[in-house]
Amino acid sequence: MSYEDLLRQRIIEPVEVSPEEIVNLFKVAQRDIKTSKNLIDSDLDWAFSIAYNAILQISLAYMNSLGYRPRGEAKHANTFRFLSETLPKTHHSTIKRLQRMRQKRNATIYRRAGLVSEKEAKDIIGFTNSYYELIKKLLPAEIRSLL
Numbered sequence: 001m002s003y004e005d006l007l008r009q010r011i012i013e014p015v016e017v018s019p020e021e022i023v024n025l026f027k028v029a030q031r032d033i034k035t036s037k038n039l040i041d042s043d044l045d046w047a048f049s050i051a052y053n054a055i056l057q058i059s060l061a062y063m064n065s066l067g068y069r070p071r072g073e074a075k076h077a078n079t080f081r082f083l084s085e086t087l088p089k090t091h092h093s094t095i096k097r098l099q100r101m102r103q104k105r106n107a108t109i110y111r112r113a114g115l116v117s118e119k120e121a122k123d124i125i126g127f128t129n130s131y132y133e134l135i136k137k138l139l140p141a142e143i144r145s146l147l
Helices: 003-008 019-039 044-065 075-086 089-110 118-138
Strands: 012-014 068-070
Touching: 003 012, 003 075, 019 044, 019 118, 044 068, 044 075, 044 089, 044 118, 068 075, 075 089, 089 118
Parallel strands: none
Antiparallel strands: 012 068
C-alpha cells in the first residue's frame, strides 16, 4: 500500500510538526522506558503497557518527521500500517512484532489483568531501547542533533 492509498483510505493525514515537537515525543518515550523499568518488580502489565507507549511515541515521532499522523479510531494500528510502508523492508518482522505487542497491550489494558510474564515485560523493554535507536537513525540530521 502506498502513501497515496493510506491517504485515500483516511488511515493517515498530512501534518506539520516542528523538530522540537518530535524531540518532545522522544523525551516522552525516554520517560516511559525509565518508568517501565521501574515497574518490573511491582506490576508487569503496566511495565509492558508503558514500554508499549514508548514504542508508540517513537513511532509517532518518526511518522511526524515524514509529515504525517494517524487518523481514525484505530490510531495505533494505523501508525503501524504506516510504518510497514516506510521502514526499510528488512524491518518487516519488527512491524509484525509491533502489531503483536499492540494486541497484547489491548488485552492487558481492556480485558484481563495478569497477562504479562516477567520475561515478556523485560523483552519489550529491551526491544524498546533498540527500537529507539533504530528510529533515531532514520530521523533527519536536524532532529537527531537535538536528541
